Each structure stands twice: as C-alpha cells, then as structure tokens.
Amino acid sequence: MIVSGLIIITSFTFVKYAFNKNDVIVELLLGNLDQYHYAPQKRDDAFSEKVFNLYLRNLDFNKKFFLQSDVDALSKYKTQIDDQLNSHSYEFYDLANGIVKTSIAQKQEWCKEILSKPLDYSISEEYEADWKKTSYSKSEDELKHEWQKMLKYQVLARIDDELNRQEKAKEKNDTSVVIKPFDSLEVDARRKALKANEDWFKRLNKKTDKDRFADFANAITSVYDPHTEYYAPKEKKKFDQSMSGQFEGIGARLQSKDGILKVSEIIVGSPSYKQGDLKAGDEIHKVAQGSGEAVDITNMDMEDAIELIKGKKGTEVRLTVKKSDNSFKVIPIVRDVIAIEETYAKSALLENNKTKIGYIYLPQFYTDFARTGAHHSAQDVRAEIEKLKKQKVKGIILDLRNNGGGSLQEVVEMAGLFFPKGPVVQVKGKNNMPPNIMEDRNPDVVWDGNLAIMINRSSASASEILAAAMQDYKRGVIIGTPSFGKGTVQSFISLDAQLLRQFDTIKPIGDVKITQQKFYRINGGATQLRGVTPDVVLPDPYDYIDVGEKELDNPMPWDEISKANYKEFEKINYSTLIGNSKKRVQKDAQFALVEQEAKEIKAKKDDTKYALKFEDFRAEQKQLREQSKKYEDLRKPIKNFNATTLNEDKARYTAINDTSRLGQLSRWVDNVAKDIYIYEAANVINDMK
Numbered sequence: 001m002i003v004s005g006l007i008i009i010t011s012f013t014f015v016k017y018a019f020n021k022n023d024v025i026v027e028l029l030l031g032n033l034d035q036y037h038y039a040p041q042k043r044d045d046a047f048s049e050k051v052f053n054l055y056l057r058n059l060d061f062n063k064k065f066f067l068q069s070d071v072d073a074l075s076k077y078k079t080q081i082d083d084q085l086n087s088h089s090y091e092f093y094d095l096a097n098g099i100v101k102t103s104i105a106q107k108q109e110w111c112k113e114i115l116s117k118p119l120d121y122s123i124s125e126e127y128e129a130d131w132k133k134t135s136y137s138k139s140e141d142e143l144k145h146e147w148q149k150m151l152k153y154q155v156l157a158r159i160d161d162e163l164n165r166q167e168k169a170k171e172k173n174d175t176s177v178v179i180k181p182f183d184s185l186e187v188d189a190r191r192k193a194l195k196a197n198e199d200w201f202k203r204l205n206k207k208t209d210k211d212r213f214a215d216f217a218n219a220i221t222s223v224y225d226p227h228t229e230y231y232a233p234k235e236k237k238k239f240d241q242s243m244s245g246q247f248e249g250i251g252a253r254l255q256s257k258d259g260i261l262k263v264s265e266i267i268v269g270s271p272s273y274k275q276g277d278l279k280a281g282d283e284i285h286k287v288a289q290g291s292g293e294a295v296d297i298t299n300m301d302m303e304d305a306i307e308l309i310k311g312k313k314g315t316e317v318r319l320t321v322k323k324s325d326n327s328f329k330v331i332p333i334v335r336d337v338i339a340i341e342e343t344y345a346k347s348a349l350l351e352n353n354k355t356k357i358g359y360i361y362l363p364q365f366y367t368d369f370a371r372t373g374a375h376h377s378a379q380d381v382r383a384e385i386e387k388l389k390k391q392k393v394k395g396i397i398l399d400l401r402n403n404g405g406g407s408l409q410e411v412v413e414m415a416g417l418f419f420p421k422g423p424v425v426q427v428k429g430k431n432n433m434p435p436n437i438m439e440d441r442n443p444d445v446v447w448d449g450n451l452a453i454m455i456n457r458s459s460a461s462a463s464e465i466l467a468a469a470m471q472d473y474k475r476g477v478i479i480g481t482p483s484f485g486k487g488t489v490q491s492f493i494s495l496d497a498q499l500l501r502q503f504d505t506i507k508p509i510g511d512v513k514i515t516q517q518k519f520y521r522i523n524g525g526a527t528q529l530r531g532v533t534p535d536v537v538l539p540d541p542y543d544y545i546d547v548g549e550k551e552l553d554n555p556m557p558w559d560e561i562s563k564a565n566y567k568e569f570e571k572i573n574y575s576t577l578i579g580n581s582k583k584r585v586q587k588d589a590q591f592a593l594v595e596q597e598a599k600e601i602k603a604k605k606d607d608t609k610y611a612l613k614f615e616d617f618r619a620e621q622k623q624l625r626e627q628s629k630k631y632e633d634l635r636k637p638i639k640n641f642n643a644t645t646l647n648e649d650k651a652r653y654t655a656i657n658d659t660s661r662l663g664q665l666s667r668w669v670d671n672v673a674k675d676i677y678i679y680e681a682a683n684v685i686n687d688m689k
Helices: 021-036 045-059 068-075 081-087 091-114 140-171 182-206 209-221 233-244 271-275 302-309 377-389 408-415 462-473 501-506 574-587 589-606 614-635 647-655 659-672 676-687
Strands: 002-007 126-128 229-231 246-249 252-257 260-266 283-289 316-322 328-334 336-339 346-352 355-361 395-399 422-428 436-440 450-455 477-480 488-494 511-520 609-611 641-644
Touching: 021 209, 021 488, 021 501, 021 511, 045 068, 045 081, 045 091, 045 209, 068 091, 081 091, 091 140, 091 182, 091 209, 126 140, 140 182, 140 614, 209 229, 229 233, 233 246, 252 302, 260 302, 271 328, 283 302, 302 316, 346 377, 346 659, 346 676, 355 377, 355 676, 377 395, 377 408, 395 676, 408 422, 408 436, 408 462, 422 462, 450 462, 450 676, 462 477, 477 574, 477 676, 574 676, 589 614, 589 676, 609 614, 641 659, 647 659
Parallel strands: 002 488, 355 395, 395 450, 450 477
Antiparallel strands: 126 609, 229 511, 246 336, 252 260, 260 283, 283 316, 316 328, 346 355, 346 641, 422 436, 422 511, 488 511
16 A cells, blocks of 8 residues: 555535435545545446445345345336436435345344254265355345354354364373363353454344444445545544554553453553553553543443543553452553564564675564654664664575565655655656656665565555565566556545535544555566566465456556656676576475475365365365365475574563563564575575675
8 A cells, every 4th residue: 555645625615405414425435435545446337337246245245134126126226326316316325225134134143043052963065165157146044044053054164173172182192172072062052153243243133223324334435446445434534543553542452251341461661560550460440531431331332332441642541450369459550662573664674694684674664643752663674774784794685475565655665765866756647747757856865785675466456556666776686576566546535524514513523545546667667467476486376376356346457658768777687587586496395395385275265165064174174274284395404504682682671571572573583584485585695796
C-alpha cells in the first residue's frame, strides 16, 4: 500500500434529497470518486452488475447463507443498483441484508442442533473447502447438509489433532498426556467446534447497520480498483494506528477466555508498568472513565472492552480487577502513547564465513500520519545503518519481504540513504498530466557500500518503489521472488470536512481512500501487475500459484511512460553474482526442498476436497503431516552462518529491565540465522567486490 498523505476538501454540494447519514455517505462517496479517482467509472448497468456480484460475495463468500432462490430474488436488481444510488433508494441493499440477517439466526440454530449429538463418521462423503468450486444450494435440506459437512470437517480436524498428540505421547512415554477414548475425544471436539462457531456468530451478530452499510459502500468502491475504500471512523483510527506503530492506552496485552478479559503481559515503560498495581494474570471486570460510573465488561465482546480501556493520552481509566488471591482492587491508570515495537525497523549482525554483514528488517514504511510524534521508517533505518557501520560490516541486507508498503514520502527519503541526489519514482495523475518526478534532494549518503534488497511475492507498493529504484540505478542487488505488483497511490479524503453545517449532527461519517495516481519506475515502466523481478531469483513455495495484484478484483492496467533522467552506478558484476547464486542454489538441499514444496502446494491448491469418513480423513492428514515434516529442515541452523543481537539493543532493553523484549529480540535473531534466503543474500554480499 502507498498512501501519499491526507487531503482535506472543504466544500461539497448536496442534492436536495440527501437527508440521512447513508444518503450523505453515498453522495460524498460518489462525488469524490467522480472528481478525484484516477479512472472514474461510468455508473451504468455494467457497473451495477459488478457492485451486485461484489456485495453478494461479501455477504456470503462461502455460500452458506443464501439459497439459490435468494440469489434469484435479488438478481432482479442486478442492473438497477446504479439507478438506486442516483435516487438514494436502497431496495437491493435492504433486501439482501434482511435475508442474510434472518439466515444468520437460522444457521446459528442449525449449528447448535448439528453439534448437539455425535456425528456419523462412517459415511463416504467429501467437503469442498474452495468456495469458488461450489454453488448455492437449491433447498434448505441441501444447504443444511452442506453445513453438516462443514461442521463435521471442523470436528474431525480437532479429533485428528488430539489423536496425533496422544500418539506422539505414547511414542515418547509421556505420561503427562491423558489418553482418552474416541467417544470422549469426539465430545470434546464438538464442544470446541461449537464454541468456535458461537464466537463467529457473535461477531456476525455484532455488526451494526453502520458496519453493514460500510460493507455496501466498499462494494461500490471496489468497482474502481482494489485499493479504493470507504473507512468508517473506527476503521480509519485502526489504520492510523497501524501506520504509525503506536496507539494511546495503558500498555497491557490482554486476552479473553470464557468471557473474562485477562492481562497476559505488561509492556515495560508503559503507564501500567509505571503505575505498578496491574499484573499479568489479573482479571479486568469493570472499566470506568475517570470518576465516571464503572461499566461491567464480563462477557462483553473483547474488542468493545478494549476500546473502553483505550483512550486519549492524559486521560484516566479506572479498572476494577480481580487479583490472583480473589480480592478486588480498583486501579487508576493515566493513559499515554504506547509504541508497538514489532512494527519498527530492527537489525542484527550476521557473520557469514567470518565476514560481518548487516541485516535490517523493515515490516512496513510507517510514518506519522496523525502527527502525534510517531516513528518515521526512513529515520529508523538510518539509525540502524549507523549502528551497523560501527560494526565495520562489509555489506547491508535490507529485508522488504512481506512489506506491504506505506508512506510514499518515507520511501523517497529512504532511497536517498543509499545514493546522492536524484529521482526515485515518477508519480502520474489522471488526464494525461505530466508525471511528477519525486527526487531525493539530500546529498548525504548514509551507506555507500555493498547493498542487497530482499523481496518476495508479498512485497508491495512502497517496497516495490525502493527495490525498483535500486535496480534501475544498479545501486544494489535485488534478491528473492517477483513482487506483488501494486503500482497505484492512494490519498485519504475526509468526508467530515466536506459536510455542510446543517449535517454536523451526523458526524463522524469517516474517510475515503481513493486511488488518485499511479507510480512508475525511473526507467519509465510500471510495477503495476508486473511487480519487480529480482536480479537473483530464488525458489519459492508459491512459484506455481498465481498471487499478487493481478488476482484482485478490478486491478488497474499496466502501462509505461518516458524514462527519467538518472545515471547508473555500474559497479556491480550482475552476471557473476547471478551465476554464482544459481550454482549454490542448485547444489543446496534446502532449496531443493523448497522446489518440492512448491509442487506439493500447487497440487494441494488444486485438490480442495476433504474426505469425511474417519479412516480416510486420518489417512489424508497423516500424508499431509509427513509432507510437512520434510520441510522442518528448512528452519535448521546453517553451518558457518550466525546472527547476533547488536550490543546497543541489548543495553537498551537491559537498562529498563525489559526481559520480555530482550527475549523476543533474541528469538527473532535465532530465526534470522536459520533463514536460507537471508543466508543466500549474505552469500551474494560476500561475492560483491
């Protein structure tokens, strides 16, 4: 994802019939899409049909709630949704939601009924897990049988897991595991399956009319492209938190069990840690805002309870907690900003055949969108580079695998850490306007040594910009698998800022994230759909699976523009590096396993049916476990390759006695040392002169 910033448009003209909140949302949504989207859509029958299909899939993706007759009844609106939007009529939306609400209540009762007694595991039948290969049921009896098969699959999976655990215990003479007969296992499995489904139904029933209309609004936006979305206020708040890597609260990790919210960990340095009374294991029973009335949160939905505990920096929350000795205590805590350390850049020192190499992992291109003093990813990566330079490393690996993107400005600034001034990316708006060439204007180079950028199929957007820029400049070696292929830029537009004064009573209504631009490499090509192809391509478990932007609904097309003015570095002998890597990979037993795994994943993707006869199900699962066991060697220690935590990081956590963070960092470093992709990237660094 790339988000270029926050746009506030201050005026909008409403038609006379925009009375209620849904009318206002639709009016603003369509107006902004018409005015600001890179490729505005004509709202006609074809548009209507796309909304129809997307919304039905959203409501019932696995075809377990609608009958074919329901779909037939709704189909008369297939080409009318555009007209209904224009007239602020929601006949299709109301009917579809009415059907699904009634169906949810019915299926909840079915679930209880089916799981209330033992199931028949002697019948030779199959459960199809891929919704794309299924059809809507023609009758209630047929649909109920589909539910029975789905629930039987869930129960069998739990029985198989427990039997497998017991078998392992017998092999090891582990007397701590209680050996239970099948009948007992079956009862436990049904109980657990019922609990899991009850939790699912609870979430479905929790959806408000606002939530449901937001889903409908997003069926409309998805017609434009996969990344244009309506954000209700609470969703926008979550997005801002995820992009900044921080939130406002008390700094306690919580978990829910049997309707009780329990403290699992206190974050060192947080308000809870400083206050001192709240401890891991405490049960939270009531929450009060300052001196206000306490609200009982036992049996409350976990997400709702956590929202009561979170709050603005500087405000007080009072928790009524049950301690381990069964006593109750009211604990006042003043909220503050809590950093989510896991979202930030971090580094390790690699030693590959006695050569020191720096490794930096960047999970996303985070920034301070809300201007609350949050971290900036470019600044953090700069700091990690400076730490690694003190270690006299020969090269640096920047790992962007599974990095879905983030801030456009951050990626431009980050690229500038590795070369002097110059263009990084070209950004083009609609209407054939000339592209804006975004440049790094800071001549300061933080790292001018050997550089490798790691990407994979989940590296998207901002990750692709950085990898593409380094590849076009020939500044570093790109290693891994082809990237995701998202080449579009989104901006947030506040709908509240556009409301006329007479609509103040319906605030807040949220934001819309709109694709307003496409970005292009400095060589003129787009990453849209095609992604970035690494210089050094490594085997991948998903080599035979279609993934990426091209698999999403309504992706924007690939195109290209003129090349920007830039100069290549030409210091790297790519042919030698690629040739050496190919030789190593061909001889490597672990990469051979990856190639084998890729073929098996493809076969499993095509075979999505599960046998529901007990003996057949167990045989299938045993075969899958045996296949998976082969790949345990992919996470074993690698000879002559080590990773260690930097002394500065150890000292930082030791100084505040944060043993939890220190332990997490240590475990992360251990996994880095077992990663064959990082190892090969280190080998490539070793080959560079």
